[in-house]
Amino acid sequence: MVLNETYTLSNGVKIPTLGLGTWFIDDDKAADAVKDAVDAGYRLIDTAQAYGNERGVGEGVRNCGLKREDIFVGSKVAAEHKTYEEAKAGINETLEKMGLDYLDLMIIHSPQPWVEVNQSDNRYVEGNREAWRALEEAYNEGKLKAIGVSNFQIEDIESLMETAKIKPMVNQILCHISNTPLELIDYCQKHDITVEAYSPIAHGEILDQPEIKVIADKYGVSVPQLCVRYTVQLGTVSLPKTANKDHMKTNADVDFEISAEDMEILKNFKKIENYGANSEFPVYGGKL
Secondary structure: OHHHOEEEOOOOOEEEOEOEEOOOOOHHHHHHHHHHHHHOOOOEEEOOHHHOOHHHHHHHHHOOOOOHHHOEEEEEEOOOOOOHHHHHHHHHHHHHHHOOOOEOEEEEOOOOOHHHOOOOOOOOHHHHHHHHHHHHHHHHOOOEOOEEEEOOOHHHHHHHHOOOOOOOOEEEEEOEOOEOOHHHHHHHHHOOOEEEEEOOOHHHHHHHOHHHHHHHHHHOOOHHHHHHHHHHHOOOEEEOEOOOHHHHHHHHOOOOOOOHHHHHHHHOOOOOOOOHHHOOOHHHOOOO
């Protein structure tokens, strides 16, 4: 059962194979979403400083009925925090806001501030090294059980590694059918960096692809279930986001196997042209 499966990070920490993404879940609804996810069997919850719901997620984690060590909680250093001081303050603020003694994972949200994504060649090499230093320090202090990055390309990882004392354990990236960065995934896996896949259902835009529905029908599953299973079979942590309890359950009901032939078809599926109303967001190719 996928909900019971884990990967082992490079430092020995176990991370669940499937988690709940909480982007677009309001702070006042986040606690209930976490509780519903835990009731459905989820043991990984992903949030971020930028989501504006860390307080609610923390409340849900504290009140979900599980021991703290039985739930894996991750957040992200704001993409704009490119100094050691900013990142350090942000990490401490997240812990305080969430009411938790430690986080299981904290990652740099983006190598660039959001206002520069898709608009600038500046990869903020020094700024990311400074933010990373703050993460390393918090890791060594026991405030964070694992540390990593998000939206980092190969060049960003290699620049960071030149000065890092601890190598990133995770890279959380956009990954779904019709947008699968195979070279980046392969690089990370070869360097023992676990890949987390956000928006595995392409923010819903993938649901209108008839060719994908044909493959889903072949396995007797929905398109979202096919999408989640696809990212799991790529060897990534899948993070579908929803506040809908029924969707949480169906997204986790993915104990089937996509054939090698169909995996190749899905890996090479034509690239998604746009993300509908969400195309404005930098992670989907937009500009702020």
